[in-house]
Amino acid sequence: MNSQVSLCLYINEVSLYTRPRRFGKSMNMSMLYYFFSIKEKDNAHLFDHLKITAEKEAMKHQNRYPVINLSLKTMIDDTFELNLKSYQNLISNYLGTHLELLDLKNLDEYDRMRLKELREQRADVTLLKDSLRLLTECLYKYYHARVIILIDEYDVPLKAAYEASRDHHNTYYQNMTSFLRSVLLSALKDNEYLERAVFTGCLRIAKESIFTGMNNFHVYSLMDPVSAVDFGFTQEEMDETLRYYHLEKDSPLIKEWYDGYSFGGVDIYNPWSTFQYLFNVLYGGVHQPQAFWVNTSDNSIVRYYLSHADAQIKDDFEQLMQGNSIKKRIKENLTYQDMDDRESIYSFLLHTGYLKAVQVLENQTFLLTIPNKEVKQVYEDCFYDYFKPLYKKTGDEFFQALLEENVMKAIELLNNILIESMSYYDAKESFYHGFLAGLLHNDRYELQPNHEAGRGRFDLALIPRLPFGTGIIIECKYSRKESDLFTMCDSACAQIVSKEYVKAFTKEYNMLAYGIAFAKKKAYIKEVRYDLE
Numbered sequence: 001m002n003s004q005v006s007l008c009l010y011i012n013e014v015s016l017y018t019r020p021r022r023f024g025k026s027m028n029m030s031m032l033y034y035f036f037s038i039k040e041k042d043n044a045h046l047f048d049h050l051k052i053t054a055e056k057e058a059m060k061h062q063n064r065y066p067v068i069n070l071s072l073k074t075m076i077d078d079t080f081e082l083n084l085k086s087y088q089n090l091i092s093n094y095l096g097t098h099l100e101l102l103d104l105k106n107l108d109e110y111d112r113m114r115l116k117e118l119r120e121q122r123a124d125v126t127l128l129k130d131s132l133r134l135l136t137e138c139l140y141k142y143y144h145a146r147v148i149i150l151i152d153e154y155d156v157p158l159k160a161a162y163e164a165s166r167d168h169h170n171t172y173y174q175n176m177t178s179f180l181r182s183v184l185l186s187a188l189k190d191n192e193y194l195e196r197a198v199f200t201g202c203l204r205i206a207k208e209s210i211f212t213g214m215n216n217f218h219v220y221s222l223m224d225p226v227s228a229v230d231f232g233f234t235q236e237e238m239d240e241t242l243r244y245y246h247l248e249k250d251s252p253l254i255k256e257w258y259d260g261y262s263f264g265g266v267d268i269y270n271p272w273s274t275f276q277y278l279f280n281v282l283y284g285g286v287h288q289p290q291a292f293w294v295n296t297s298d299n300s301i302v303r304y305y306l307s308h309a310d311a312q313i314k315d316d317f318e319q320l321m322q323g324n325s326i327k328k329r330i331k332e333n334l335t336y337q338d339m340d341d342r343e344s345i346y347s348f349l350l351h352t353g354y355l356k357a358v359q360v361l362e363n364q365t366f367l368l369t370i371p372n373k374e375v376k377q378v379y380e381d382c383f384y385d386y387f388k389p390l391y392k393k394t395g396d397e398f399f400q401a402l403l404e405e406n407v408m409k410a411i412e413l414l415n416n417i418l419i420e421s422m423s424y425y426d427a428k429e430s431f432y433h434g435f436l437a438g439l440l441h442n443d444r445y446e447l448q449p450n451h452e453a454g455r456g457r458f459d460l461a462l463i464p465r466l467p468f469g470t471g472i473i474i475e476c477k478y479s480r481k482e483s484d485l486f487t488m489c490d491s492a493c494a495q496i497v498s499k500e501y502v503k504a505f506t507k508e509y510n511m512l513a514y515g516i517a518f519a520k521k522k523a524y525i526k527e528v529r530y531d532l533e
Contacts, residue, residue, distance in 0.1 A: 013216035014188050016154075016199045019263070020222075020353025022272035022293055023231045025200035026071065029152045032198060036148050037067040065148045065195055066139035068132065070094065073153035076160040080175045083157055084128065088121050091131050095119040101138045111138065129179065132187035136194055146195035149187060154180075154210075155201035155336075162336035163300070173336070181210050189214055202352050203334050221332060222351065228264025232271050235259075245278065250287060257289040260371035262356050270353075273374055291377040293353075301352055302382045305345055313345065321379050325358060325367040332364075354378065391417070395439040399462075402472055402514060410514075411525050414439075418521045432476055432518045433459055445471070454500030461501075464509060471509040473501050477517045485524040488517035493528045502528075 019025055034040050035047060041063045052058055070090055077083040095101065095118055102115055115138065117123045118131055127134075136147040161176035188197055188211070204219050211217050220227035233241070238259075242248050254269070254277060261268040276292040305313065316326050328346040331338070338344040346368060349355040354375055359367040370376050394417045401410040417439070437449055437460060445462040453461070453473075460474040475496050477488035492515030496502065502511045513528035 014197045016219045018221045019231045024271045033069045036065045066143045067148045069150045071152040075157040078164045080172045092121045129182040140193040149197040151199045154199045222263045225264035228266040232268035257373045291374045325369045329365045414523045453504035456499035458501045473513045479519045482519040485517045489515045489524045489526045496528045
């Protein structure tokens with residue numbers, strides 16, 4: 001990765017890198033730690049033969065600095081008090097790896113006492129707010145070198161606080177914002193012991209003024225071209241990796257599933273998902289893509305927006321899931337409180353990796369799409385989970401209407417759920433087959449999709465688990481034109497008769513047969529009247 005060069009060469013005094021989850025932020029922070037830390041000289045060989053060794057100016061800084069390396073990703077507790085304890089534990093654990101500071105000779109007794117309180121997790125809020133500032137001073141006095149601070153996932157405590165306080169209307173979010181502001185201002189502003197500080201997170205938090213008054217602060221967001229290749233894999237890196245493992249034939253599949261992100265105008269692959277796919281291929285022989293990122297990331301943001309969606313948002317989601325783009329204005333600076341602002345929905349989805357900016361228009365307006373098949377599955381899974389209760393209730397009623405041959409009621413129920421569930425996002429016949437199968441799932445019946453019968457294959461059959469019951473055969477047709485519904489429905493019915501689907505079951509069951517035609521959010525049903533003689 002090119003990050004060995006650019007992350008080390010172009011670090012401002014205080015830098016924030018924002019990327020979605022699982023895009024290598026923690027790995028890059030670990031790399032910076034091993035490169036800069038004065039305690040990792042024995043591991044200097046890790047950088048042998050890498051591109052950075054050709055940068056003489058950068059190599060002058062290798063293993064020259066004391067480093068404070070903290071990750072806030074564990075600060076996810078439900079209350080402010082518990083999250084303070086989590087932070088206190090982080091500081092205590094750090095001191096556990098730097099016990100030499102407790103024996104620092106040129107440290108006055110007051111600061112020695114404060115270090116001991118931090119180590120023993122007895123510090124009050126005031127001391128916790130000053131903890132990073134105190135650590136930088138002590139490290140400087142011990143190593144006689146200014147300190148580098150690395151803070152990974154800095155915005156996780158804010159996200160946890162917002163989600164915990166959103167429904168309970170408490171002050172957790174405000175308290176956590178105030179606490180982090182105090183910690184960072186104390187450590188970063190006018191600190192003579194600080195060499196550099198690097199932060200990573202998903203969002204650039206601005207309105208909370210976490211980094212208030214810092215003129216030495218620079219943000220490298222996913223729209224910034226300078227840091228475009230510092231996280232994730234470029235196409236060149238992906239091609240090189242596949243050649244190394246002799247897996248060039250897998251390139252189209254990997255690209256379809258895990259490429260599609262755009263950082264600073266450069267196409268980027270999801271590194272986590274790519275590695276997981278390669279692991280499965282190399283150690284299991286499985287060349288089947290999976291939604292790895294979907295299964296490890298927090299997808300509550302999509303579920304939240306889906307559950308609070310109005311008609312316009314539903315329509316936008318439908319367009320996205322059909323592979324279309326939508327035009328939206330994007331905010332660079334967000335707060336978690338902005339999540340409830342309808343105008344910020346697409347900014348959150350973009351910055352957290354659920355959308356891709358494919359074209360910059362004007363006035364911070366972009367054309368947005370879903371990046372790849374893996375992310376599309378997030379939307380599909382969230383869609384299914386959200387509408388599952390609706391499917392169950394309406395599905396039972398719809399199935400009963402078909403059994404009772406109440407065609408008009410079945411048509412009404414089917415059209416209502418199509419409207420409610422944004423059902424035409426895939427706009428293909430295969431989707432409607434799956435949609436019906438999910439809607440008609442019933443423990444008392446065996447669901448048989450696409451089975452042979454008579455002189456062909458029917459689309460769907462529901463066969464009673466007990467003999468001599470009533471079963472149902474369904475043939476589906478799909479059209480892009482709503483005006484074709486009736487014609488297509490007649491065609492489905494004619495196919496049932498001409499292919500003699502029903503004859504295969506009549507010895508054991510009383511079979512009903514229906515032709516169903518779909519066109520976007522509309523459906524029509526017609527019962528087949530057949531003569532078995």
